[in-house]
Amino acid sequence: xxxxxxxxxxxxxxxxxxxxxxxxxxxxxxxxxxxxxxxxxxxxxxxxxxxxxxxxxxxxxxxxxxxxxxxxxxxxxxxxxxxxxxxxxxxxxxxxxxxxxxxxxxxxxxxxxxxxxxxxxxxxxxxxxxxxxxxxxxxxxxxxxxxxxxxxxxxxxxxxxxxxxxxxxxxxxxxxxxxxxxxxxxxxxxxxxxxxxxxxxxxxxxxxxxxxxxxxxxxxxxxxxxxxxxxxxxxxxxxxxxxxxxxxxxxxxxxxxxxxxxxxxxxxxxxxxxxxxxxxxxxxxxxxxxxxxxxxxxxxxxxxxxxxxxxxxxxxxxxxxxxxxxxxxxxxxxxxxxxxxxxxxxxxxxxxxxxxxxxxxx
Ligand code: MRU
Numbered sequence: 001x002x003x004x005x006x007x008x009x010x011x012x013x014x015x016x017x018x019x020x021x022x023x024x025x026x027x028x029x030x031x032x033x034x035x036x037x038x039x040x041x042x043x044x045x046x047x048x049x050x051x052x053x054x055x056x057x058x059x060x061x062x063x064x065x066x067x068x069x070x071x072x073x074x075x076x077x078x079x080x081x082x083x084x085x086x087x088x089x090x091x092x093x094x095x096x097x098x099x100x101x102x103x104x105x106x107x108x109x110x111x112x113x114x115x116x117x118x119x120x121x122x123x124x125x126x127x128x129x130x131x132x133x134x135x136x137x138x139x140x141x142x143x144x145x146x147x148x149x150x151x152x153x154x155x156x157x158x159x160x161x162x163x164x165x166x167x168x169x170x171x172x173x174x175x176x177x178x179x180x181x182x183x184x185x186x187x188x189x190x191x192x193x194x195x196x197x198x199x200x201x202x203x204x205x206x207x208x209x210x211x212x213x214x215x216x217x218x219x220x221x222x223x224x225x226x227x228x229x230x231x232x233x234x235x236x237x238x239x240x241x242x243x244x245x246x247x248x249x250x251x252x253x254x255x256x257x258x259x260x261x262x263x264x265x266x267x268x269x270x271x272x273x274x275x276x277x278x279x280x281x282x283x284x285x286x287x288x289x290x291x292x293x294x295x296x297x298x299x300x301x302x303x304x305x306x307x308x309x310x311x312x313x314x315x316x317x318x319x320x321x322x323x324x325x326x327x328x329x330x331x332x333x334x335x336x337x338x339x340x341x342x343x344x345x346x347x348x349x350x351x352x353x354x355x356x357x358x359x360x361x362x
Contacts, residue, residue, distance in 0.1 A: 002176045002181060002182070002219075002222070002223070003016070003175070003176040003177055003218075003219060003222060004016065004176065004181070005018070005045060005047075005050055005176060005177045005178070005179075005180075006045070006050065006053060006054060006057070006132070006180060007027060008057050008129070008132065010060075010064060010125065010129070011061060011064045011065065012029075012061065013029070013030040013031075013036075013054070013057045013058060013060075013061045014027040014028060014029055014030065015027065015028055015030055015039055015044060015045045015054055016028075016045075016177065017039075017044045018043065018044055018045060018046060018177060018214075018215060019042070019043065019044050021177075021214055021215055021218055022214050022215070022217070022218040028044060030054065030057070030058050030061065031061065031062075032058060032059075032061055032062035033058050033059050033062050033081045033084060033085060035058060036054055036055050036057075036058025036059070036085060036088075037055075037058075037084060037085060037087075037088045039054065040054060040055060040085070040088040040089055040095075041088045041089060043209065046173075046178065046211070047173060047174065047177065047178020047179060047250070048092035048093070048094045048178070048250070048251070048252045048253075048284075048288055049094055049135050049139075049178065049179040049180065049184070049285060049287070049288075050177070050178050050179055050180070051088070051089060051092055051094060051095050052092075052094035052095040052097070052098040052131070052287065053098075053131050053132060053135060053179075053180055055085040055086075055088065055095045055098070055099075056082075056085075056095075056098050056099075056102065056128045056131060057128060057129075057131075057132075058085070059078070059081050059082065059085065059128065060124075060125050060128040060129065062081070063077065063078075063121060063124070063125070064125065068117050068121065069117075070117060071109065071110045071115075071116075071117045071120050072110065074106070074117055074120060074121060074124075075106045075107070075109075075110045078102065078103065078106045078124065079103055079106070082099035082102060082103055083099065085099065086099050089302055090300040090302050091252045091253060091261055091299060091300060091301055091302045091328065091329045092252040092253060092288070093252070093253040093287070093288060093289075093290045094252075094285075094287045094288055097287045097288075097290075098131065098287065101127075102124065102127060102128065105123070105124065105127055106120070106124060109123055109124070131180070132180045133180075135179055135180035135181070135285070136179075136180050136181040136182050137343075138285045138286075138343035139179055139180075139181065139182035139183055139184055139187040139285070139343075140182055140187065140191075141343035141344075142184050142187050142188065142283050142284075142285065142341050142342060142343050143182065143183075143187035143188050143190055143191030144191055145341050145342070145343075145345055145346050146185075146187070146188030146191065146248060146281060146283050146341040146346070147188055147191035147192045147195060147197065149281065149339055149341065149346045150163075150166060150168070150188070150192070150245060150246045150248070150279070150281070151163040151166065151192075151195075151197060153245075153246070153279055153338075154166055154245050154246075163197065163245075164197070164199075165192075165196070165197045165198060165199035166192065166197060166198070166199055166245035166246065167199050167200040167201070167202070167242060167243060167244045167245055168188075168189060168192065168198070168200075168201050168202070168244065168245060168246050168247070168248055169201075169202045169203075169204070169230075169235070169238065169239070169244050169246075169247045169248075169269070169278075170185050170186060170189060170201065170202070170203050170204075170212075170216065170247070170248055170249060171203070171204045171206060171212065171247075171249045171262070171263060171265060171266055171269055172204075172206045172211045172212060172216070172249065172250060172262065172263035172265075172266070173186070173206070173211035173212065173215035173216045173219070174186045174187075174216075174249070174250035174283070175187075175190075175215070175216060175219040176219060177215050177218075177219060178215075178250065183219075184250045184251075184283040184284055184285065184341075185248045185249050185250045185281075185282075185283040186216065186219065187283065188248050188281070188283050188341065189201050189225070189248070190223070193223070193225055198225060198226070199226065200226045200227065200228065200242075201220060201225055201226070201227045201228075202227070202228050202229075202230050202238060202242070202244065203216040203217055203220060203227060203228075203229055203230070204229075204230055204231070204232050204234075204235065204265065204269070205229060205230070205231045205232055206232065206263060206265060207231075207232050207265070207309075208308045208309045208326065209304075209308055209328075211263065212229065213229055217229050232265050232268075235268070235269050235272050236272045236275075236276075239272055239273065239276040239278050240276060244278055245278070245279075246278060246279045246280070246281060246338075247269055247270070247273045247278055247279070247280045247281065248281045248282075248283055248341075249262055249263075249266050249269070249280075249281070249282055249283070250262055250263075250282070250283060250284055250288075251282050251283075251284035251288045251340075252288065252329055253288060253289075253290050253293075253299050254282065254284060254288055254289045254290065254340060254352070255290060255293045255294065255295050255296050255298065255299065256290070256291045256292075256293060256294050256295070256352060256353040257294060257295045257296075257334050257349070257350075257352065257353070258334030258337055258340060258348075258349025258350060258352045259295050259296025259297075259299075259331050259332065259333055259334050259349075260282050260284075260296070260331065260332045260334070260337060260340070261296060261299045261301065261329045261330070261331050261332075262282070262329060262330070262332065263328070263329060263330075264327055264328055264329055264330050265330070266329075266330055266332050267330040267331065267332045267333075267336075268330075270332045270333075270336035270337065271336065273336070274336050279338040279339075280332075280336060280337055280338050281337070281338055281339050281340075281341055281346075282332075282337055282339075282340045282341065283340075283341040283342075284340065284341070284342065285342060285343055286342050286343065286344065286356065289340075289342070289352070289356060291353055291356060291357070296331035296332075296333065297331075299329075299331055301327045301328070301329050301330070301331070302327070302328040302329060303325075303326055303327050303328065304326045304327075304328045305326065306324035306326060308326055309324045309326050310322070310324060334349035334350065334352075335349075337349045340352060344359055
């Protein structure tokens with residue numbers, strides 16, 4: 001069984017506290033929006049899709065027992081609380097996308113005379129709960145498209161009809177813990193394994209929060225995948241020495257031109273991959289793609305407390321008094337990205353906006 005970061009039944013939500021992993025596996029109750037905001041902000045749940053799902057489900061749990069005297073008051077509560085949830089972390093776009101979609105549903109239902117306030121609440125709960133299933137289905141599709149693209153590239157480069165098992169590198173955590181299940185970039189790895197085409201997966205430590213060492217390594221060991229942990233500073237040496245076929249990472253926000261914000265360190269891996277001629281893929285659902293911003297220059301990069309850099313747990317590792325700069329994400333320019341793997345196919349970064357706009361029209 002794969003790991004489950006989110007446990008939900010109507011009226012009840014629990015998340016696996018990712019701050020305690022891999023040492024302790026403990027679920028935390030999320031009783032409403034205030035708790036939802038806190039667990040996202042403190043990174044007890046993290047990863048762009050999981051942030052959005054937990055945020056929205058925390059609102060579902062909060063309104064479930066409430067009664068509203070009018071559709072207008074329900075709509076007002078939804079709007080205020082969704083906006084609040086969006087403010088918990090600024091870089092990943094998924095929570096904002098989900099909030100916009102749910103608010104547009106609330107607006108439509110408010111105007112619909114055939115829907116009373118009880119039915120409106122019900123429809124809102126249904127829409128929120130549907131996110132869990134959709135995310136897993138999307139991730140499976142991302143996995144299938146991504147594995148196929150990597151295997152095709154490898155086969156083409158070798159002039160062979162079919163690729164043998166491949167070695168891949170991933171960064172940060174994009175697996176079951178970062179999503180409703182299956183994972184995005186880790187979903188591609190999972191799919192390679194299901195096809196019998198995963199020779200080896202390397203995961204980076206992902207300083208300073210160590211999502212790779214703590215969470216991805218935990219998932220890879222749990223799945224019994226052939227896997228090795230490397231430090232972030234080893235990526236160039238790894239690509240030179242280990243015949244890695246592709247890099248595949250997740251995304252927190254992809255701009256219309258394909259520039260991609262993802263966990264700090266992603267950009268330097270892309271530069272190193274380009275130098276070594278290793279294809280570099282971004283795997284993300286369409287809800288991570290923000291066509292409203294023309295380029296990565298418009299993405300707000302979250303800066304996190306110095307303590308994440310100066311300490312490991314309670315143990316100080318940096319000289320007291322030193323200044324720190326701790327951006328949680330960086331932006332990889334589209335020119336370094338081979339393809340953006342989504343649930344609807346693999347897109348060229350340069351044609352991203354055009355392709356998605358056409359796709360959404362059909
Ligand atoms: O700060 P985090 O741990 O929330 O950052 C997570 C990442 O950067 C992931 O790569 C991204 O959200 C995609 S998760 C499917």
